[in-house]
Amino acid sequence: MNHKNATDLPFLQQAIDLAISSAKQQGGPFGAVIVKNGKIIGQGHNQVTENCDPSAHAEIMAIREACKNLNDYQLNDCTIYSSCQPCPMCMSAIYWAHIPKLIFAATAHDAAKAGFDDQFIYDELAKPVSQRSISIEHIEHDEANKSFEVWNSNLSRQEY
Amino acid sequence: MNHKNATDLPFLQQAIDLAISSAKQQGGPFGAVIVKNGKIIGQGHNQVTENCDPSAHAEIMAIREACKNLNDYQLNDCTIYSSCQPCPMCMSAIYWAHIPKLIFAATAHDAAKAGFDDQFIYDELAKPVSQRSISIEHIEHDEANKSFEVWNSNLSRQEY
Numbered sequence: 088m089n090h091k092n093a094t095d096l097p098f099l100q101q102a103i104d105l106a107i108s109s110a111k112q113q114g115g116p117f118g119a120v121i122v123k124n125g126k127i128i129g130q131g132h133n134q135v136t137e138n139c140d141p142s143a144h145a146e147i148m149a150i151r152e153a154c155k156n157l158n159d160y161q162l163n164d165c166t167i168y169s170s171c172q173p174c175p176m177c178m179s180a181i182y183w184a185h186i187p188k189l190i191f192a193a194t195a196h197d198a199a200k201a202g203f204d205d206q207f208i209y210d211e212l213a214k215p216v217s218q219r220s221i222s223i224e225h226i227e228h229d230e231a232n233k234s235f236e237v238w239n240s241n242l243s244r245q246e247y
Numbered sequence: 248m249n250h251k252n253a254t255d256l257p258f259l260q261q262a263i264d265l266a267i268s269s270a271k272q273q274g275g276p277f278g279a280v281i282v283k284n285g286k287i288i289g290q291g292h293n294q295v296t297e298n299c300d301p302s303a304h305a306e307i308m309a310i311r312e313a314c315k316n317l318n319d320y321q322l323n324d325c326t327i328y329s330s331c332q333p334c335p336m337c338m339s340a341i342y343w344a345h346i347p348k349l350i351f352a353a354t355a356h357d358a359a360k361a362g363f364d365d366q367f368i369y370d371e372l373a374k375p376v377s378q379r380s381i382s383i384e385h386i387e388h389d390e391a392n393k394s395f396e397v398w399n400s401n402l403s404r405q406e407y
Contacts, residue, residue: 106394116394179336184301192391201395231352234266234276235361
């Protein structure tokens with residue numbers, strides 16, 4: 088273990104501990120921690136079934152908590168530690184949250200062996216919409232772009 | 248407009264109306280509606296800045312509301328109507344929620360012209376992690392798979 092990993096290890100351990108305690112109780116076996124300036128500012132575990140919320144993955148719960156604590160919707164200068172390589176939903180949320188650094192322990196391959204296969208969604212996202220496993224239809228609508236026009240003419244809009 | 252679209256149109260219109268009203272106020276210019284058996288069971292608009300939550304996109308807000316109303320974490324037999332083609336985070340959430348059908352109005356190209364470019368994230372997800380724009384590091388850890396072992400031996404686990 089190099090010096091860099093020694094700094095990261097307590098935070099990764101906390102993400103793993105959250106995953107283990109979650110699996111022992113009502114949650115999915117995943118945990119995540121967000122760190123800024125050497126301090127944990129948000130953490131979470133998978134609460135999909137507990138909260139009846141398919142978006143309640145560990146990383147997204149941690150992002151929600153960190154943002155609430157910082158009163159900001161961007162997490163620049165933060166690192167997210169995840170017990171496992173994030174699924175495409177959480178990976179995308181990490182981009183939207185502007186988190187510049189991710190460290191994880193278990194790989195997507197490990198997760199797939201345990202029955203959590205994200206590769207299906209990665210594969211779907213790479214296909215044209217006409218070839219996806221779910222029905223996706225584009226309906227042209229005269230007002231399809233109206234919200235964008237309103238947005239761009241709203242001088243008090245808050246960009247994100 | 249064919250007969251099928253006539254059935255869908257009021258729900259798509261509601262998603263568009265939510266997007267327009269959101270853009271007039273504090274939200275991002277996106278709206279979504281979830282329908283089951285011809286009735287709206289959840290809806291949402293983009294509340295990223297309003298809620299300080301980067302995951303609070305319209306589709307995810309609608310999924311969370313629909314799941315809460317049904318007291319379930321899966322939305323089989325539902326259709327999601329979105330004012331705009333979903334970003335990869337929301338598209339992944341639609342898969343996790345097991346929603347079999349998506350109908351949208353504005354395209355990703357329309358959104359990009361208005362300043363909302365999701366293609367960056369789609370491109371990132373398709374790259375090997377070593378080539379992404381953010382730093383991603385895998386640290387091997389003795390307990391990396393422990394949460395999965397606990398999960399698979401927990402006989403009261405609730406799969407999702």
